[in-house]
Amino acid sequence: MRKRKFVSWIGMTIATLFVLFIVSDTPYANQDIKPFLFGKVEFxxxxxxxxxxxxxxQYVSTTNIYSFIEFILRKLGHIAGYFLLTICLYATLTFTKLSEHRKIMLSFIIPICYAMLDEWHQTTVPGRTGRLIDVYTVDALGILLAIIIITVNRKMVRMG
Incomplete structure (x- = not known):
């Protein structure tokens, strides 16, 4: 049973990495949601x-509501993606003999390194730009939120 859970968490971690890569590898023209939003957010x-x-x-403004909403949704996607990666990676690491401190450190370092690699990769994709600001803002926010939740959860489990 323990081995099955370990394999499941490794699988989810790899799947999350794969999804992040696929989204990052998709040209912007194929991801542009402004045409979809047009007419749906007039209100x-x-x-x-x-x-x-x-x-x-990049200049971001509510004067172009479609671009603004797309910007917000894309950044929320960064937060969610790296949050999920961090949770999956930490869960995988719980099956190792590493200290809790090392599990937390690796759960921060590996996603940050992947985020940097991901931003570099985006510079090779048509219509995409790799921006370090994404790594140290929205990606890091997703990672830190996951680590905070993990840490609070572990403390609550120990208390109760």
Whole structure:
């Protein structure tokens, strides 16, 4: 039973890595959701306050509601993807004899390294740009949220 769970977690970790790679390897033209959003979010036009900021070299603003929503959804995808990777990797590492400290450290270091590799890979994909800002903001946020949840969960299990 223990071996089956271990293999399942390894499989989920590899599957998550694979999905992250496939999404990263898809040209932007195939991922552009603005045409899908067109006409579906008209009710938001004019409702949102004027929000604008620079994200790396990209200018993001609510003046183009479709681009703004797409930006938010793409960044939420980063957070969710790296959150899931971190959870799966940590669960896999629980089957090793590593100390808890090392499991947590590896659950941070490996996803961060993969995120850096992923951003570099995106520089080779048509219409995509690799941005380190994604690694140290949204990817790191997903990883840190997972580690916080793991740590709090472990402490609660030990207490109760």
């Amino acid at each position: 938001l036009d004019g409702i949102l306050p004027d929000i604008s900021f620079h994200y790396g070299a």
